[in-house]
Amino acid sequence: MAENEEKKSEVKKEIKEHHCSVCGKVSDATICHACEEKIRGEAFEKKRDIEKG
Numbered sequence: 567m568a569e570n571e572e573k574k575s576e577v578k579k580e581i582k583e584h585h586c587s588v589c590g591k592v593s594d595a596t597i598c599h600a601c602e603e604k605i606r607g608e609a610f611e612k613k614r615d616i617e618k619g
């Protein structure tokens with residue numbers, strides 16, 4: 567079963583842990599869900615401010 571072990575470590579090497587570019591937490595996306603929501607909310611507020619004048 568030595569072959570199996572090799573395969574396992576290879577897969578481990580391939581799967582790199584992604585980290586959120588905003589908070590640095592482990593996430594499969596560039597930006598984690600929490601930060602995405604936050605950014606979306608901020609953008610929405612900004613837009614509202616502009617529309618408000």
Ligand SMILES: [Zn+2]
Pocket residue numbers: 586587588589590591597598599600601602
């Ligand atoms: Zn984040």
